[in-house]
Amino acid sequence: MTKQQSAKAVYNKLTADLAIDAAPRNAAVVHDRKYREARKDCQNNGTDHCRTFADEFQCVFDMLHSDRALAEPFVHYVVATGEWVPSVILYTECQMHELKAFCFNGSSSSVLSFDKTFNLEAIYVTVAVYKNLAVVRRRTNEHPLFIGPLCLHGHSDAETYSFFFSHIASRLLDCPFSQLIIGADEEQAMRKAMTHAFPGSFQVTCTGHMQNNGNKKLDSVVGKRLGVRHAVHNAIFVSNGLTSCDDIMAFDNRVKHIRNNVFSDCPASIVQYCESCLHSLLHDNIIAGHPGWMNNNCESVNHVIKQYTQWRPQQLPDLINKLRDLVRGQYTEADRALCGRGELQLVSTYSKRRITIDRWKSVGCTVAKSQRRLFQTDCRSAVFNVHG
Numbered sequence: 001m002t003k004q005q006s007a008k009a010v011y012n013k014l015t016a017d018l019a020i021d022a023a024p025r026n027a028a029v030v031h032d033r034k035y036r037e038a039r040k041d042c043q044n045n046g047t048d049h050c051r052t053f054a055d056e057f058q059c060v061f062d063m064l065h066s067d068r069a070l071a072e073p074f075v076h077y078v079v080a081t082g083e084w085v086p087s088v089i090l091y092t093e094c095q096m097h098e099l100k101a102f103c104f105n106g107s108s109s110s111v112l113s114f115d116k117t118f119n120l121e122a123i124y125v126t127v128a129v130y131k132n133l134a135v136v137r138r139r140t141n142e143h144p145l146f147i148g149p150l151c152l153h154g155h156s157d158a159e160t161y162s163f164f165f166s167h168i169a170s171r172l173l174d175c176p177f178s179q180l181i182i183g184a185d186e187e188q189a190m191r192k193a194m195t196h197a198f199p200g201s202f203q204v205t206c207t208g209h210m211q212n213n214g215n216k217k218l219d220s221v222v223g224k225r226l227g228v229r230h231a232v233h234n235a236i237f238v239s240n241g242l243t244s245c246d247d248i249m250a251f252d253n254r255v256k257h258i259r260n261n262v263f264s265d266c267p268a269s270i271v272q273y274c275e276s277c278l279h280s281l282l283h284d285n286i287i288a289g290h291p292g293w294m295n296n297n298c299e300s301v302n303h304v305i306k307q308y309t310q311w312r313p314q315q316l317p318d319l320i321n322k323l324r325d326l327v328r329g330q331y332t333e334a335d336r337a338l339c340g341r342g343e344l345q346l347v348s349t350y351s352k353r354r355i356t357i358d359r360w361k362s363v364g365c366t367v368a369k370s371q372r373r374l375f376q377t378d379c380r381s382a383v384f385n386v387h388g
Contacts, residue, residue, distance in 0.1 A: 014030070014347070055061065073253075074324045084160075089151050091150065093125065098132065098146065099168075103180055104175045110130040112180065114194075116307060123152050126150065127148065127298060135337045151164040158190075161193035164194060165198065181289075184205065191205075202288035207282075209295065210281060221270055222270065228266055236274070242293075246292075303321075
């Protein structure tokens with residue numbers, strides 16, 4: 001309990017649930033217990049000696065070698081270049097198999113989206129997110145969000161992102177990139193690296209971030225109160241504006257209307273920004289079959305990660321182990337769906353892969369992995385039968 005909740009939350013829960021003579025004497029008892037457990041975990045993980053950032057990365061290099069002995073390695077790649085902070089690429093083979101199974105069927109596949117997370121450590125965490133199309137949540141009947149490959153990095157330039165995306169692309173060379181849809185926010189360095197690593201793929205951009213950045217541009221050039229500012233905003237971002245178009249013909253007609261009736265009174269810098277940035281990105285979203293796409297999936301997973309780390313910066317080895325636990329947990333829950341247990345259930349297409357509780361108990365995770373691989377194969381077969 002002390003690992004998942006703050007000391008104050010644990011103290012309040014125990015004093016409310018236990019008898020007065022069984023509850024902790026005071027909050028300091030819980031604080032001390034939490035400190036001792038954290039210290040013990042550091043000793044067990046070999047991270048108790050991490051006094052500096054360099055020590056943390058030395059421990060990560062040790063993890064890179066020790067993971068090779070595991071049945072399912074997680075730390076796969078550490079990139080160290082000159083004076084830059086090293087980058088760490090994390091994933092399991094199961095994650096790669098599911099990317100191949102669920103992200104390469106054009107507009108009917110899951111968007112493979114990326115986003116950069118802050119405040120988890122002294123470096124950034126860029127996470128890939130996709131939807132597991134083999135299962136749905138029992139309560140909402142929606143496909144759950146799954147964490148894909150992750151990258152820990154200290155710089156956010158195109159070269160750093162290229163290390164990450166190019167490595168992922170190298171593991172997906174047997175898949176048709178022309179059927180892949182990748183999404184991100186309006187970060188130029190990330191989009192440039194995506195274009196280089198995944199040639200021929202469709203790119204979608206978060207409409208919410210485009211609106212926020214567009215409003216900032218308008219405010220910086222024309223201010224908040226001028227009528228031209230409201231005219232441009234309404235023409236692009238309101239419910240009947242450019243972002244509401246869901247086909248190319250409607251989009252082109254709306255762009256023509258904006259050019260003839262709105263841009264005539266706009267400063268040249270606003271016209272250039274809309275033409276070179278907003279219009280082209282919104283056009284790409286429609287071409288990819290995802291008009292109005294939002295990067296909410298990554299935002300949701302980022303929130304889950306921050307909750308799991310209790311919104312506190314982590315040492316690198318601790319952060320990697322927590323991310324490993326999250327990835328392991330999502331597949332454990334998906335495996336439970338194979339025998340009708342847990343929060344998820346198999347979609348009808350894969351119901352033939354369901355197994356009984358008795359068989360699960362007799363062979364355990366071995367059959368779970370084999371069944372999971374089978375419905376991944378089912379999905380990939382369908383993709384390649386359609387697209388050759």
